[in-house]
Each structure stands twice: as C-alpha cells, then as structure tokens.
Amino acid sequence: MSHILLTLAPYQVLSYGTLLGTQVFHTFINSILSFKVLERPQFAILQRAVFPAYFGIQSAAPVLLALTYPGSKNPLGVASSLAGVFHPSNRWGVLAPLGTILVTGLVNLVYLLPETNKITALRREQEKKDGKASYEKGSHSEEMTALNKKFGQLHGISSLANLITVIATVAYGINLSSRLV
Structure with missing residues (x-):
C-alpha cells in the first residue's frame, strides 16, 4: 500500500477528481x-467571494495534473510528468485538454473576473444615481x-470559457480512464 503513495497515480486521480467535482458542483448545482x-x-456578494477560488482551482489544477501525469509502466513507454504530457502521442488527449483548462481558467481569473467586477462596481454607482437597480424591469x-450590455458580454464570455473548461476536463478524464482498462 505505501509503495502506491510513492507513485504519481493517486495524486493524479485526486487532483482530477477535485477539479471535475468542483466544476460540476459549482456550475450545475451551487450557482443555480x-x-x-x-x-x-447577496448572490452577487457570494459569487464575488467564490469566483477567485473557483477560477484559481481551474488555473492551478491543470498544472498539478501535468506534474502528476502517470506515465507508462513499460520502461520504453511514455514518461511520467511533463515529459509524458508533452509526448507527441499525448498531444490531443492530454496536452490539448490540460492547456485548454489552464488558458480558460487563467482568462477567467486574470481578465474576465476583474473586468466583470469593475463593471459591477460601476453599475452599483449608476444604480445610486438612477435610483433603480440594474436588474429591475423597465427602461434604464x-x-x-x-453597463448592463457590457456586463452581459463579459458574463457570457466567462460562462462560455467555463463551459469549455468543463468539456476539456471531461475529455481529459476520458483519456485518463482509457489508461485504466
């Protein structure tokens, strides 16, 4: 049992499970x-508190998955860790999904989240001037x-990036599971 802890496999599986579980729970249960x-x-306050951690996990997990990638048991097979991730045979099943997860997570974390927060702050200021909430029915x-249009655009792009991240995570999981049979 203790020898398995010296391999990359358990850390790979735990990292993958954490990433996919976090994404599925947040995207399809918690947010809704x-x-x-x-x-x-209150929903906006909660989201502002959760999103940095959520997008941080999406940005860090693919790096951890790349570092813990378990190579072939065959000494002539694909190497473990980054060498295995960058092996030509893993270009589409490993590198592409992990790269997609990393890029979309980082785009959400370092660009879309701060921009959305800026627009949200501007909307709160404008609500005070207008005496009407940004989401209330009627003319504005x-x-x-x-500001509502800009918020909608940023939110839409962020949601699309998140969906792409979830799909890439599932694609990586399918590739990873193929190594178990």
Missing part, C-alpha cells in the same frame, strides 16, 4: 441554487443600459 434562493445583491438610463 444560489441564484434561486438568494436575493440578487443610457449609462446603465451600456
């Missing part, structure tokens, strides 16, 4: 339920309309 049961301002000031 939170939106349904919380008032809009030109400024709020522009």
Whole structure:
C-alpha cells in the first residue's frame, strides 16, 4: 500500500477528481441554487467571494495534473510528468485538454473576473444615481443600459470559457480512464 503513495497515480486521480467535482458542483448545482434562493445583491456578494477560488482551482489544477501525469509502466513507454504530457502521442488527449483548462481558467481569473467586477462596481454607482437597480424591469438610463450590455458580454464570455473548461476536463478524464482498462 505505501509503495502506491510513492507513485504519481493517486495524486493524479485526486487532483482530477477535485477539479471535475468542483466544476460540476459549482456550475450545475451551487450557482443555480444560489441564484434561486438568494436575493440578487447577496448572490452577487457570494459569487464575488467564490469566483477567485473557483477560477484559481481551474488555473492551478491543470498544472498539478501535468506534474502528476502517470506515465507508462513499460520502461520504453511514455514518461511520467511533463515529459509524458508533452509526448507527441499525448498531444490531443492530454496536452490539448490540460492547456485548454489552464488558458480558460487563467482568462477567467486574470481578465474576465476583474473586468466583470469593475463593471459591477460601476453599475452599483449608476444604480445610486438612477435610483433603480440594474436588474429591475423597465427602461434604464443610457449609462446603465451600456453597463448592463457590457456586463452581459463579459458574463457570457466567462460562462462560455467555463463551459469549455468543463468539456476539456471531461475529455481529459476520458483519456485518463482509457489508461485504466
């Protein structure tokens, strides 16, 4: 039993499970339920607190997965860790999904999240000026309309990036599982 802990395999599986579990739970359960049961301002506060950790996991996990990639048991087979990830035979099943997860996670973490937070702050300021919440029905000031449009664009791109990240994670998992049979 203790010899298995000296291999990369358990760390690979635990890292993958953490990444996929976090993504599925946050994307398909936590966010949806939170939106349904919380008032809009509280939902926004929760999301602002959760997203840095969530996107941080999406950015760090592919690096950890690359470092713990378990190579072939055959000494002439694919190497472990980064050498295995960059092996030509792993270009599409390992490198492409891990690279996609890393890039989309980082785009969300370092660009889309800060930009969305800036627009959210500007919308709160505009709500005070207009005396009306950004999400209320009816017409809005030109400024709020522009801010709502920008927020919608950023949120849409972020959601698409997140969906691509989930798909890439599943694709990587399918490749990883093929090594178990």
